[in-house]
Amino acid sequence: MENLSTLMGKYGDEGDKLIFKILNSGNFMSSVSPESPMYKGNFNVVRDPNTGLMKVDTEKISKDLLPAISEKALRYDLTVPFARYVVQHQNEISFPFKRYQIQPVWRADRPQKGRYREFYQCDADVIGSNSLLNEVELVQMMDDVFTALGLGVMIKINNRKILSGIAEVIGEKEKIVTITVAIDKLDKIGKDGVNKELQENGVSDAAIQKLQPLIEFTGSTAEKLNFLRSLLASSEIGLKGIEELEYVFKTVDASGLSTANVELDITLARGLNYYTGAIFEVKVNDSRSEFTSSITGGGRYDDLTGIFGLPNMSGVGISFGADRIYDVLLELNLFPESVTASTKLLFVTFGEAEQTYCLPLLSRVRKAGVNAEVYPDANAKMKKQMGYADDKKVPFVVIVGGDEMQSGQLAFKNMTSGEQEKLTIDQIIERLM
């Protein structure tokens, strides 16, 4: 949970709407009085344009009322609260500061495929360093993670400075957000759709014309960079962006990636208000999957801490979307069976005496580092206990009855092969190590 004021205004107008607000605890109306702003202007009575009748302007009241009854909100992401944390603890932190954080965040959005009201983000950030090596390390981290998960991905990289340069060069510097939002939709609505949207949002025809070679351009990352260099020749910030991208691609290339692919995607905007340099987005790049949503994103922010009173603190970070990644792994059946097999050895017994006999053995097995359990219901039938082991994919079972207690030679069964042999507990532990 965060103070509402910490979150508001950080994610743009749309973001403000999507923050889950929380009513004040206790009497949440206690701070509402006749002196409250909501009462001013005679309850904000307005004429309804449709009916011509007078009515209370509930929208206005709602807006005025909100600050009085809600001071807290659910985290919208992990990055802004992280920036707040860094500012508050700036004297205790040595920079550059690295941290990871895995926690749920909330959106008051209407849920749909791949979009949840509550979902887990896994953030990794480095703050307090301008070095582009951090960008490279994050790319390597993404490669490591998705390689380990066995998922083919495309890491798309862009740079906010290039987007600024483009807006500058086509003479629509102030319309950068409109332009990037529109270009971002290129693969979805096509070139004509993008142009239409730009036009509707007041971008001049001349500017749109200048933009055409850019959205039509195709080629390798190196070709794109060359193309951009000529296009953005007059833009200082644009050239800076190219320089940064060149370093990142060159260094990533030199260090080598295991399985992930990287590409420069000029249309990548990620609408994020606070990104100032690199922008990352990861999409599934696997012929077996239909998944089109991004599963990881991030970028560099130069002044996120500035909002909370600590200027000149640049950071860069990424956020893995745990739920979407889970969805993809589920779709592709990439969860190994061993994930659900937490218990390695199950003691099957024939009664309370046997169960009691097993308890010290259980401790010994556990101390040896083997996950084990005794079936808790001492009177359960053997079929039941074996069925439990089977369902849980427990690979080994020890069966203990009167004979075993006498001899110390326990029936050790391999559930996969069905083979069974008589062994002492020490021999069993040895087998499982």
Next chain:
RNA sequence: GUGGUUGUAGUUCAGUUGGUUAGAACAUCAGAUUGUGGUUCUGAGGGUCGUGGGUUCGAGUCCCAUCAUCCACCCCA
């Protein structure tokens, strides 16, 4: 915020022009099998048909409202 979809057993779904006691599969539980799991066979339990109202002799079925759900738009910070 806008448009649409679907709400029936634990799950996935049938359910005729409105008509007797709302079905199936899978899952669960029990038995076949008293020291051995998966397969098979037999049986059993499990439903306020999302909720509230209305029409009707009669509503799972038709109408209205409401809640939830999923999909798309907007947006994706």
